Amino acid sequence: MKYKLKWKDDFKKDGKPNNEIWTYETGGHGFGNNEKQFYTDNLKNAYVENGILNIVAYKENYENNEYTSAKLTTYGKKHIKYGKIIVKAKLPKGNGTWPAIWMLPVSIQNGNPWPYCGEIDIMEHVGKNQDYVHFSLHSKKYNHQVGNQPTHVIKQEGVTDTFNDYEVRWDSESISFYVNNEHHVTFKKNSDDSVEGWPFDEEFYLILNLAIGGWWGGEIDDSILPAKLQIQSVEVYEKDWYMWISE
Structure with missing residues (x-):
C-alpha cells in the first residue's frame, strides 16, 4: 500500500507550537x-527551539x-481517519516520567465517554521501565480497567538517548505499530466489528x-x-x- 503525505510539522519556527495545528x-x-502534574x-512547558518541540515537566x-x-492536541484543527502517523521522538529519562503519543476520537469532545469512544496508544513509556515502549488499544469491551486491552511491549534500548520513529498504520480492518519502520504488532478487527469492540x-x-x-x-x-x-x-x-490501483 502506498501513502501520500497529508500534513506534517517539522517545528521550524521557534516559540510556541504552531497554533494552526496544536492546542x-x-x-x-x-x-x-x-x-500529579x-x-x-x-x-x-511547551516550546519549539532549533527544530525540536520540547514538552517539559517541572517540579513547581x-x-x-x-x-x-x-499536553498538546490537534483537536479542532487536524483530525485523522485511517492512514499512517509517524512521530519522531526522544523520551525523558527517570522514575516518574510518563510520556505518551496517542489518539482519541473527536466524539469524546461531544459526550462519547472513555472507554466507549476508543483510544489508540501509538507509544507509551514509563521511566521506571527505561528500555521498554508500549502499544495499546482501548474500547468499551477491551481496556486497562478490566485488564484485557490489546497491548504489546517491546524492548527498545536508547529511547532516551536518540530520536526514534513511532508509527501507526491504521485502516478499517487493522491497526499496526512500528518503531523505526520495523513492524512489531498488528491488532485486527476480526469478527468483533461492534462499536463496543472496535x-x-x-x-x-x-x-x-x-x-x-x-x-x-x-x-x-x-x-x-525538569524532564523533556x-x-x-x-x-x-x-x-x-x-x-495502489495503478500498480
Missing part, C-alpha cells in the same frame, strides 16, 4: 490516573499541583503529553526534573489509492 489542553485533575499553556507548585507539564472507524485527533507520576508512572524522582519529551517531527499520511 494546549490544560488542567490538573489527575486524568483518571492519579497523575498540572498541564499549562505556559511557554516554558501550580494550581494545587506540585508539578507542571504540557470503535476505530471515525475521526481521531493526535495527542502529545508528558505526565508525571500516577498509577502507572509511579514514584517520582524529583532529582531528574522532545519531538523532531510529526507526519500524517493518507492512502494513495491512485498509486
Whole structure:
C-alpha cells in the first residue's frame, strides 16, 4: 500500500507550537490516573527551539499541583481517519516520567465517554521501565480497567538517548505499530466489528503529553526534573489509492 503525505510539522519556527495545528489542553485533575502534574499553556512547558518541540515537566507548585507539564492536541484543527502517523521522538529519562503519543476520537469532545469512544496508544513509556515502549488499544469491551486491552511491549534500548520513529498504520480492518519502520504488532478487527469492540472507524485527533507520576508512572524522582519529551517531527499520511490501483 502506498501513502501520500497529508500534513506534517517539522517545528521550524521557534516559540510556541504552531497554533494552526496544536492546542494546549490544560488542567490538573489527575486524568483518571492519579497523575500529579498540572498541564499549562505556559511557554516554558511547551516550546519549539532549533527544530525540536520540547514538552517539559517541572517540579513547581501550580494550581494545587506540585508539578507542571504540557499536553498538546490537534483537536479542532487536524483530525485523522485511517492512514499512517509517524512521530519522531526522544523520551525523558527517570522514575516518574510518563510520556505518551496517542489518539482519541473527536466524539469524546461531544459526550462519547472513555472507554466507549476508543483510544489508540501509538507509544507509551514509563521511566521506571527505561528500555521498554508500549502499544495499546482501548474500547468499551477491551481496556486497562478490566485488564484485557490489546497491548504489546517491546524492548527498545536508547529511547532516551536518540530520536526514534513511532508509527501507526491504521485502516478499517487493522491497526499496526512500528518503531523505526520495523513492524512489531498488528491488532485486527476480526469478527468483533461492534462499536463496543472496535470503535476505530471515525475521526481521531493526535495527542502529545508528558505526565508525571500516577498509577502507572509511579514514584517520582524529583532529582531528574525538569524532564523533556522532545519531538523532531510529526507526519500524517493518507492512502494513495491512485498509486495502489495503478500498480
